[in-house]
Amino acid sequence: MPSATDNHPFGAVVALKALGRAKTRIGGDPRLRxxxxxxxxxxxxGALQRVAERIVVVGVGLAPVTAEVPVEVVEDPGQDLNAALIVGADRLLRQGSGNVLACVADLPALRPSSVAAFVGAAPDRSRTFLRDAAGTGSTMLFGRALRTGNDLQPGFEGASALRHLRSGALDPGGAWPDARLDVDTIADLRRAADLGLGPATRPLLEMITGTG
Known part of the structure; x- marks a missing residue:
């Protein structure tokens, strides 16, 4: 684990909506989406596992994830993204991770160093969030010394930056463009490619955008 997080170990939770409803703004073949x-x-x-002590992924039909990376998969409770993140956070807390990072599932250019820097910028006993590239949404939410998953108070989707601010979460600023760029459109994917896609997403770039 990098030195930036040695003194503040944390667990990470990622939630993914049902694959059939994922990335509809990309368009095209649903199977490719x-x-x-x-x-x-x-x-x-893959980026998170370089810095987090353990990872929980919440979703449905995610067996391929465990075949690729050593994470625990938890069944989605079937409500919304934030309820899924709370379930995952509770699982991490039961396993001893008092510090929890909730992260969106569509950061294909994410670098471990950016995650470590964001977590390292969070003050003790606080909640900190990271705005997305547009400035209105959020890609990450980090809470220290949590007692329950509800203490994380995730408010993702839509205008979540304002929602997180109003809930008392802090905005640390910082550049970290790879950690802010969640991909919802082909234009987003091209921007992520400019930053450097991860190995799983890179082979799909040409099929989706028509460019290499």
Whole structure:
């Protein structure tokens, strides 16, 4: 584990909506969209596992994830993204991870160094969130010294940056463009490619965008 997080070990939870409903703004072949959603999840988790002590992924039909990376998969409770993240956070807390990072599943350019820097910027006994590239959403939410999953208070989707601010979470600033760039459109995917895609997503770039 990198030195930036040696003194503040944490667990990470990632939730993925049902693959059939994933990445509809990308358009095109639904099966290719499902492959993209799974690939981006794998690249996101691959970066997280370099810095997190343990990872929980919440979703449905995610057996391929455990075949690729050593994570625990928990069944989605079937409510919404935030409920899924709370379930995952509770699982991490029961396993001894008092510090929890909730992360979106579509950060294909994510680097472990950016995750470590974001976590390292969080003050003790606080909640900290990271705005997305547009500035209105959020890609990560980190809580220290949590007692329950509800203490994390995730408010992802839509105008989540304002929601997280109003809930008392802090915005540490920082550049970390790879950690802010969640992919919802082909334009997003091209921008992520400019930053450097992870190994699972990279082979799909040409099929989806028509460029190498």
């Amino acid at each position: 499902e492959r993209l959603a799974m690939a981006m999840l794998l690249d996101t988790v």
